[in-house]
Amino acid sequence: MDDIEIDEVATPALDDPVLIEGLPGVGHVGKLAAEHLLEEFDGELVRRVYATEFPPQVNVDDEGVAELTCAEFHAVETDGSDLLVLTGDHQAASNDGHYQLTDAFLDVAEEFGAKRAFALGGVPTGELVEEYTVLGAVSDGALIEELEAADVEFRPDEPAGGIVGVSGLVLGLGGRRGFEAACLMGETSGYLVDPKSARAVLESLETLLDFDVDYATLEDRAEEMEEVIGKIREMQEGPSAADDELRYIG
Amino acid sequence: MDDIEIDEVATPALDDPVLIEGLPGVGHVGKLAAEHLLEEFDGELVRRVYATEFPPQVNVDDEGVAELTCAEFHAVETDGSDLLVLTGDHQAASNDGHYQLTDAFLDVAEEFGAKRAFALGGVPTGELVEEYTVLGAVSDGALIEELEAADVEFRPDEPAGGIVGVSGLVLGLGGRRGFEAACLMGETSGYLVDPKSARAVLESLETLLDFDVDYATLEDRAEEMEEVIGKIREMQEGPSAADDELRYIG
Amino acid sequence: MDDIEIDEVATPALDDPVLIEGLPGVGHVGKLAAEHLLEEFDGELVRRVYATEFPPQVNVDDEGVAELTCAEFHAVETDGSDLLVLTGDHQAASNDGHYQLTDAFLDVAEEFGAKRAFALGGVPTGELVEEYTVLGAVSDGALIEELEAADVEFRPDEPAGGIVGVSGLVLGLGGRRGFEAACLMGETSGYLVDPKSARAVLESLETLLDFDVDYATLEDRAEEMEEVIGKIREMQEGPSAADDELRYIG
Amino acid sequence: MDDIEIDEVATPALDDPVLIEGLPGVGHVGKLAAEHLLEEFDGELVRRVYATEFPPQVNVDDEGVAELTCAEFHAVETDGSDLLVLTGDHQAASNDGHYQLTDAFLDVAEEFGAKRAFALGGVPTGELVEEYTVLGAVSDGALIEELEAADVEFRPDEPAGGIVGVSGLVLGLGGRRGFEAACLMGETSGYLVDPKSARAVLESLETLLDFDVDYATLEDRAEEMEEVIGKIREMQEGPSAADDELRYIG
Structure with missing residues (x-):
């Protein structure tokens, strides 16, 4: 097997599609967001990306059929922009692998004519969040104004540790290739x-790409998480303790 | 040395052979099963597979002669199907190595004309098992019926963490090459x-491949393990403690 | 992306420039020193070096614009020698990566005509330092006399564990290429x-390369660190405890 | 830099030389033995082997001159056989690196006409040793008799965990190339x-290769170690405690 192999499943014509990346990361924010788009808009699977940097693993579906682990691109037609949504269960295993994989992802996006890219993710605050601010970073300063109009906040030098993984490289490598990436x-x-x-x-x-999406199913999941948090708080007898001692729960 | 080197030891003509993979893994179930086939049916060594992904190691035999670590294929003629049995002491050291090695293993299997493959392994339950269920996963849904008839059970989305290592890739890469793999x-x-x-x-x-094998030596080993478990239970004064605190014993 | 990519930003003519390497390391001594030269002498960015061995990461600037992580060369004209100052936030991730990166750095230095190289760094003593000795090591014994005249001390077989990372290889690989490296x-x-x-x-x-630099800003940072140390000492009630139990603070 | 680079320092004609490998390992037995040969017989440095698998490191000599880390071959003329002695401070960093390095070492040995190889090392017993048995393993059973005549002991399937690292591969890869290796x-x-x-x-x-060597300096080092062991025993109040609780001391 080559380091990266791309299966062409379908190649629909898309109208100026926008790459949306939602691989696993902090709080699974990007992955949840990207998967929600696929559920709400009935995306069409267009590419599978296999990589020897992914774990040597198959996942078993509800029938018992095994599927080699991969990242997937779905074409999504919204009421606004066309999207090319990238999801999967894994990031790469090495520094070099992240660079090679992101290059391959950007190749696919270019093949479909994408010129813009949004990497979705989470930024950790270390405490339970009351008001959900969205922080932004861009490959080109000219994009900031449009994002600020969509309630994206820019803070100097934040996030402090930079942006790591495929999301970071969608900006870094995407920007070097001429993508308008955020x-x-x-x-x-x-x-x-x-x-x-x-x-x-x-x-x-939604504001940036001019589409409308329903949040009922995301809200159901949010309520489930609220219950989990509630139980943890009870177990720890008091909300302040909960803030200090929460562990990662997926 | 190349990344992978294959020594041709013998190339007997086999009749529609079935690849049986039994490398080390959970409970050494696959390895024990594959080695039992070799013992009972007097397999003939046909290939040695060396790989720079294996530990830099020789094993010393009962005479003092050192042998470079490798995986081995044996040809096995049973009263039913012909088998091509893959055993060894190691999996690969890296993600990429697992992919390259499994590809090489499948190349050997194809060379002998194998079109079907069974990856043997264990699935951990976390507690002592009373009744030994065999769980299945397949590269193609059409195989499920035949396996269920051989007492293999299919449970939606299990094993939950997927199937990892060479066994997983025999399904994942084997399926992509057209093997009927389970x-x-x-x-x-x-x-x-x-x-x-x-x-x-x-x-x-046995049911699937229509052969008969004797289990006397496996039962001897099972009894030895029962004694080990018995002693651990005594040491821990009571069977419930044993369940909680067992460590891995090989 | 290639393993290493070098962006040519500018190629000013430099007069017999000296490579100054100041990547992160013990006490960030080399990095602080190199960055201080850039601040005081208004260096001109001449090369960016990207590498798939660096973390898959972008850093976000004060406007919110993301920049792919890289090492940078600045040309610096002092009142004495011309300098080619190498700085960055990362070393390589693997043994092999260190060798490849340092080779690339030396290629850039040669391109600008550098024949001499100084790798700046720290050597850990394990206790708070009162008098700041500078220890030296060279690629060629003929350099020792000049360095000793600049208050650089040479101690047999020190540092005991050798010099590790890009600094070590600037000497080791640089020396093999004919650089006068220290x-x-x-x-x-x-x-x-x-x-x-x-x-x-x-x-x-300064003595070696015949330039003069102001230390006001470095002294400000030193005073900040003194305050930090003072607070730690207070917290630990007594200076002797502080010596024993200090942890790394950056 | 290439993955492996070999500097030719000298190429004296050797008479049927025997490769002696003594890289770091258990108890530094092989390294001590090989270095003792170099000290007693005034070996001539013939090759330096650099590798990007070695740590990115220079060692500083007693003058302050830095030397890139490498493995070295010395030609040694004894009163018996000519030797080609391989020493160094490091093994490789990865599985693959061990294979590539050992292949390079065997290339050098072949270049000098060596057909026999002895890998020197230690085998851990887990307790202080009173009588120093030497255990053997060979690439070819025909060598056993000669080794047993030189007080080398062969025990079935020992060492149990195989022989790991360059020593193991001198047997494993050396044997595959036709070396008589032990x-x-x-x-x-x-x-x-x-x-x-x-x-x-x-x-x-000595018996195997028909040379005589003096052990005075090795005995001095042994006495130093005896003193260290004595002190540890005192500290632990009694010899039985010492046996149980010794840690590695170099």
Whole structure:
């Protein structure tokens, strides 16, 4: 097997599509957001990307059929922009692998004619979030104004540790290739899978790409998480303790 | 040395052979099962596969002669199907290595004309197993019926963490190449080498491939393990404690 | 992306420039020293070096614009020698990566005509340093006399563990290529970012390369660190405890 | 830099030389033994082997001159056989690196006409050793008799965990290339640098290769280690405690 192999499943004509990246990361914010788009808009699977940097693993579906682990691109037609949504269960295993994979992802996006890219993710605050701010970073300063109009906040030198993984490289490598790339990062505790943060990110994206999406199923998941948080708080007898001692729960 | 080197030891003509993979894994179930086939049917060594992904290691035999670590294929003629049995002491060291090695293993299997593959392994339950269920996963849904008839059970989305290592890739890469591939996973505690689970797996395989094998030596090993478990239980004064605190014993 | 990509930003003519390497390391001594030169002499960015060995990361600037992580060369004209100053936020991730990166750095230095190289760094003493000695090591014994005249001390077989990372390879690979290479290592506790040690290193460099630099800003940083140390000492009730229990503070 | 680079320092004509490998390992037995040969017989440096698998490191000599880390071959003329002695401070960093390095080492040995190879090392017993047995393993059973005549002991399937690292591969890869290769492993606690074990290994080698060597300096080092062990025993109030609780001391 080559380091990266791309299966062409379908190649529909898309109208100026926008790459939306939602691989696993902090609070699974990007992954939740991207998967919500696929559920609400009935995306069409167009590419599978296999990589020897992914774990040597198959996942078993509800029938017992095994599927080699991969990242997937779905074409999504919204009432606004066409989207090319990238999801999956894994990032790369090495520094070099992240660079090679992101290059391959950007190749696919270019093949479909995408010139813009949004990397979705979370930014950890270390405490439970009350108000879900979406933080932004861009490959080109000219994009800032449009994002600020969609309630994306820019703070000097934040996030302090930079943006790591495929999301970071969608900006870094994408920018070097001429993509107009932005990262939308929902604030999230960092301890919990966070559907509310995913909703905040999607709301900014709705404004930017001029589509409408329903949030009922994300809200159901958010309520489930609220119950989990409630139980943890009870177990720890008091909300202040909960803030200090929460562990990651997925 | 190349990344992978294959020594041709013998190339007997085999009649529609079936690849049986039994490398080390959970409870050593796959390895025990594959080695039991070799012992009972007097397999003939046909290929040695060396790989720079294996540990830089030689094993010393009973005379003092060192042998470079490798995986081995044996040709096995049973009263039913011909088998091509893959055994060894190691999996690969990296993600990429797992992919390259499994590709090389499938190349050998194709060279001998194999079109079907069974990856044997264990699935950890976290507690001592009373009844040895064999769980299945397949590369193609059309195989399920035949396996269910051989007492292999299919449970939606299980094993939950997917199937990892060479066994997983025999399904994942094998399926992509057109092999009819299945994984037979014996339930096992995950703490102990488990000859009983290996027997359960082999019993399903007997039905599927229409051969008969004697289990006397596997049962001897199972009894030895029972004694080990008995002693641990005594040491821990009571069977409930044993369940909680067992460590891996090989 | 290639393993290493070098962006040519500018190629000013430099007069017999000297490579100054100041990547992150013990006490950030080398990095502080190199960055101080850039601040004081208004260096001109001439090369950016990207590498798939660096973390898959972008850093976000004060406007919100993301920049792919890289190492940078600045051309610096002092009142004495011309300098080619190498700075960055990362070393390589693997043994092999260190060798490839340092080779690329030396290629750039050769392109600008550099024949001499100084690797700046710290050498850990394990205790708070009162008097800041600068330890030296060279690619060629003929360089020792000149360095000793600049208050650089040579001690047999020190540092005991050798010199590791890009600094070590600037000597090792640089020497093999014909560079006159030296490493200037400021003694430092190893627990704290150490602007005073960086100053000691720069003072030797001033003598060696015949330039003058102001230390006001480095001294400000040193005073901040002194306050931090003072607070730690108070918290630990007594200076002797502080020596034993300091942790790394950056 | 290439993955492996070999500097030709000298190419004296050697008479049927024997490769002696003594890289770092258990109890530093092999390294001590090989370095003792170099000291006693005034070896001539013939090759330096650099590798990007070695740490990115220079060592500083007693003058302050830095030397890129490497493995070295010395030609040694004894009163018996000519030797090609391989020493160094490091093994490789990865599985693959061990294979590539050992291949390069065997290339050098072949270039000098070596057909026989002895890998020197230690085998850990887990307790302080009173009588220093030398355990053997060979690439070819025909070598056993000669080794047994030199007081080398062969025990079925020992060492149990196989032989790991360059020593193992000198047998494994060397044997595959047609070298007559043997590993001589001195029993050693595994907790201490063990000059006595190194002497036991050399005494067998003397018989095998028909040379005589003086052990005065090795005995001095052994006495130093005895003092260290004595002090540890005192600190632990009694010899039985010492046996149980010794840690590695180099």
